[in-house]
Amino acid sequence: MMASSEDYTELFKLKENQNWLKVSVGLIFTKDGLKPYVEKTMESFKRRQGSNCSACSTATIVPCNKRNKICRSRPCKLHNGVKYCPCPINVCDGFRDSIIRQHRFGGPSWLNTNACDWCSNAWEVAKAFMPPDGYDTIKTSDETDLNGVISVLINCRLFENDIPDLANPINVCTKVRDIGKKLRHAPKLKVTDDQLKQWFGQMRALLLVPNHLAANTKAQDTVNTLNKLELDQLQIERKDAMAAINDVIPHPKHPDNEDLDENVIMLNKIIKSLCNDILQEVSENKKLQNGVVDFIKTGSKPLAWLFQKLLSKSMTTHVTNRSKYTIYAKYSFNGPEVNIANQKAEASATAVVGGAYGANGIIGRGLEYSAAAAFRTIAPGAHMAFEYPTTIKDAVYIWIYYVDENSEKQWVCEGLPKRPDYSVFVDQDGKVQNAKHGTLSEPADKK
Template identity: 25%
Template sequence: MAHQLQLEKERYRQWVKAGLGLGYLKEGIEPFCDDVTKQQHKDELNNIQQSKNLPTVTCGQCAVRTLKPDHLKIGNKQCPLGQANCNCCYTSGKIACPNNVCGAIYDNIITNHASTPPAPYWKNTQTQQWTGDSWSIAKCFINAPGYDQKTSAADIDCTGLLHVIINNKYFHNHIQCNLAGSNVFSKVTQYRNEIFHSSTMELEKTDASNYIDDMIAVLKDGKELIDRKDAQDAVKKLEELKNDDFIITTENMEKVLGDIREEIWNIRKSTEGLATKDDCDDLKIKYLHWNFSCLNKRR
């Protein structure tokens, strides 16, 4: 009964709707991200093969911490590609790729990174998989921990997929929206933080509606997403969320809370020993709320 009473609270219902919206948004952009990532990987390997006149483009022996890039530093520890703490600036102990491949991929990741200065998140990647797995490269564009063991687009949450779109210049060719500065893609990543980090698990109706409208705007981007069936099927689901008569079920609630539980687990695992007191307090609040909701369900 207590569980049902919670569902009857309007602001809680709106919070659940917004959380469901993130799931629908992931459904809509996941196939797009997978297709573009695979095409980028194919193009990149083909370019390396042609430019270096290699019979095959394969490796599995390099590690990102010890990899010697193809580019050379300039001056006193200055990276010509603009990356801070680049491997090119610390040549001691760095090893060139024995297959003449991984150094070029390292360079391409940096030059494709859209931030200034470029800041690939190397902790998310497995260098040994670069030539055989497109997502091992794509994960370098997710500037948050917890994705190192993810192996496909299906494993990556909505925020991770949005990071790949925003931070990877190759994706910019497939998006009409100007991804520099303030844009709807970046706004939605912030919404996700506000939804999942809410200690009250409540949201005003106008805020939830605005969040969902921007999720729809992402899926209606005029370059390619507007013409993809997966994206437009997700739009229909998002539009249904905005109806006043949309029924919130306990299954809906469990889906959103389950996503939060997974995030808590990923953050705790990836930042163990590194999280600040505020980070830990925030995780404790969310964890208590999640457990309280589950206990209510069992009553």
């Protein structure tokens, strides 16, 4: 498992701490795999409610009644003297009743949601099915933690057709939700191998419910990503670590915020380590500087949110093929490592085809080598975009080869160092050229 700074690595040096981070990131991937499905379902529900209305507020459209938990205090936290007023176009009363009928326990979180936006923002409707505290200011699924997203699945009956297990008190969703609670309370942020195996299995089980798998096009991709993460075949990016920590740290109003002092201190140390790294990079990277300026101009969200957004941006190195050959390209941040991988791939490819290209084996050998070394295929006239985080400061190494008419593999470049965000192209003579910054195949020295 790779990390991005010495302090960050030190804090996750122990295997059980690495397990904790892997499960935390796994929950982020699970949330991302669920979001489009939840959004689509809630959007369909919203559209069925009829005409648009933006005149009603939650306080005016929900009668003050002690059956609503939020209304039991005096003064009422929701109404505070505001009286019920029917919807002027007869939309929001029916919308309100539909939300109540679909809520499994009949108690929507009215303080979370603003009826003024029900007809324009399906996620505002989804918030009525989330826990009652900590979700009133969010506007999108991207701002919602796993507990919020999975609570919509648990509390809204709309999802039972695809996940029948939801009718049971303990189900595939409650098990995944409880993983987050267990992570928050894990002593010294440690997770055993047995716990890791069990919890990854529960995440996969939710995504692989047959009807859900058929309805959620992203479910299988998420399962594949979880498999790689569990088996240490996937690098944990800083943006994913940041998102995982943000989800685990309890909201000030969250009922799980008690007795967490030690864990919160450890998590804040990790956040501080990451932030120090990122702040240094902001001072050295124009794109990150622009992101900070945009943040200052447009909003006042938490600093961790800013860093997560900045880290989700990317730089791109394009490789364009102007030659007559099909080329195979790869990038790396470490030249020697890739050279070793290339040698292993060469041996693998030789074993497969018996050590000879042969007249009929040019493409086969090329593709076999490409697959073994994780090279990308670029046809004549095409280009490939290789994306990586904006936080990369050192050289990006480019590796390109092709198979010529004599069935010989020809290296165009081996570990060619390039500045991040700069591109190259292979010209008509099969030679690598630097592209002018911001272009795909215009020579860099052209005025």
